Amino acid sequence: MQFADAIRTTEFDAFYTFDPERLARATTAFVEAFPGKVLYAVKANPLPQVLSTARAAGVAGFDVASIAEALLVQAQVPGARCWFMNPAKSRRDIERSWRDLGLRDFVVDCAAELDKLLAVLPTHDASVRVYVRFHSGASDALYDLNSKFGASHEETLRLLQRIAAQTAWSTGLAFHPGSQTVSVEPYLGAMQTAARLIEQADASVSALDIGGGFPAPYDNMPVPPATSMLARLGEFVASSASLRRLELMCEPGRALVYDCMSLFARVILRKDDAVYCGAGIFGGLLPAQQFFRLPVRAWRDGRPIANTAADAQREFIVFGPTCDSNDRLAFPYALPSQLQEGDWIEFQHVGAYSESVRCAFNGFSVDHIVTLGAHELD
Numbered sequence: 518m519q520f521a522d523a524i525r526t527t528e529f530d531a532f533y534t535f536d537p538e539r540l541a542r543a544t545t546a547f548v549e550a551f552p553g554k555v556l557y558a559v560k561a562n563p564l565p566q567v568l569s570t571a572r573a574a575g576v577a578g579f580d581v582a583s584i585a586e587a588l589l590v591q592a593q594v595p596g597a598r599c600w601f602m603n604p605a606k607s608r609r610d611i612e613r614s615w616r617d618l619g620l621r622d623f624v625v626d627c628a629a630e631l632d633k634l635l636a637v638l639p640t641h642d643a644s645v646r647v648y649v650r651f652h653s654g655a656s657d658a659l660y661d662l663n664s665k666f667g668a669s670h671e672e673t674l675r676l677l678q679r680i681a682a683q684t685a686w687s688t689g690l691a692f693h694p695g696s697q698t699v700s701v702e703p704y705l706g707a708m709q710t711a712a713r714l715i716e717q718a719d720a721s722v723s724a725l726d727i728g729g730g731f732p733a734p735y736d737n738m739p740v741p742p743a744t745s746m747l748a749r750l751g752e753f754v755a756s757s758a759s760l761r762r763l764e765l766m767c768e769p770g771r772a773l774v775y776d777c778m779s780l781f782a783r784v785i786l787r788k789d790d791a792v793y794c795g796a797g798i799f800g801g802l803l804p805a806q807q808f809f810r811l812p813v814r815a816w817r818d819g820r821p822i823a824n825t826a827a828d829a830q831r832e833f834i835v836f837g838p839t840c841d842s843n844d845r846l847a848f849p850y851a852l853p854s855q856l857q858e859g860d861w862i863e864f865q866h867v868g869a870y871s872e873s874v875r876c877a878f879n880g881f882s883v884d885h886i887v888t889l890g891a892h893e894l895d
């Protein structure tokens with residue numbers, strides 16, 4: 518379906534747009550600025566068209582958290598390499614990913630997970646690389662992932678030592694400061710820790726994976742472009758004798774995809790300063806439930822509603838269509854005061870963690886994705 522048809526339709530009350538050019542631009546800029554391999558974190562947006570566009574724009578491979586994500590990648594981008602970087606994997610998935618899907622890169626952050634790898638994978642297979650994920654230290658991420666994963670300094674050294682003593686596998690280090698990390702310092706701090714670990718390790722470490730978490734700008738959270746952080750990280754690696762000989766990689770999700778999709782939700786009811794839309798927090802706007810104010814635009818008759826005077830806007834409470842009172846966006850949104858039933862609200866910057874986490878609660882489902890032509894909505 519073309520955008521011009523979707524915006525005029527009466528068949529559904531919400532749809533996504535996907536802009537491949539934006540995704541390709543962001544990906545290429547990131548790949549060019551990062552001094553190592555860029556692995557796209559599939560969890561941020563697993564749509565087939567996103568995987569193939571990211572690959573064509575230069576990502577070296579894919580960070581997957583599950584067998585299902587690895588299968589998606591293999592179906593869409595045959596031959597692409599996947600890194601299985603979830604620190605909690607079932608035995609069945611470890612075995613199947615190695616045997617049937619050819620995965621060779623795995624992460625652990627504790628002895629129990631390493632025990633599983635040692636029991637399931639052939640210890641003489643020198644093509645296997647196991648990364649030990651360590652606690653990255655202080656983080657300013659909006660979603661700090663260190664409360665769930667990350668070995669202590671001592672445990673990291675023990676795990677590296679066990680792998681070296683019991684297997685022919687190579688070893689790497691990994692960390693993840695958390696999603697929407699808004700400054701470079703947490704990365705630099707964790708890289709200093711990595712350099713210390715390498716100096717103290719009784720094993721040779723050949724790779725460092727600095728995770729994802731690079732930020733995206735939202736209306737309430739302007740941040741410098743992720744690529745400006747990468748220059749600092751590159752300088753740091755170059756200045757460290759322990760780090761510069763390593764194979765370096767990262768796993769960005771959000772920073773690559775955030776602005777390649779918009780979610781159009783029809784106003785299905787207006788009550789004074791409240792609007793009820795065709796999609797809400799269950800239907801793709803979960804990131805806006807708590808943390809983010811998304812950039813928005815209102816549309817009528819196939820065109821954006823022009824802002825004609827300073828008083829032409831007012832603040833609206835935005836609800837989704839379900840019966841759940843949690844289905845409400847965290848922030849009020851400034852929209853044209855003339856907004857009425859039948860108009861559309863375009864929520865921008867929903868490329869990350871929207872399509873991948875939505876559900877059809879109460880029967881409201883966003884099933885249409887319109888691929889845009891070059892500069893179609895600019």
Ligand SMILES: Cc1ncc(COP(=O)(O)O)c(C=O)c1O
Pocket residue numbers: 558560561580602603662693695696697728729730731768769770771772869
């Ligand atoms: C292991 C791992 N890698 C990469 C990512 C991607 O993070 P982001 O989308 O913030 O870049 C995540 C996010 O949860 C993750 O858990």
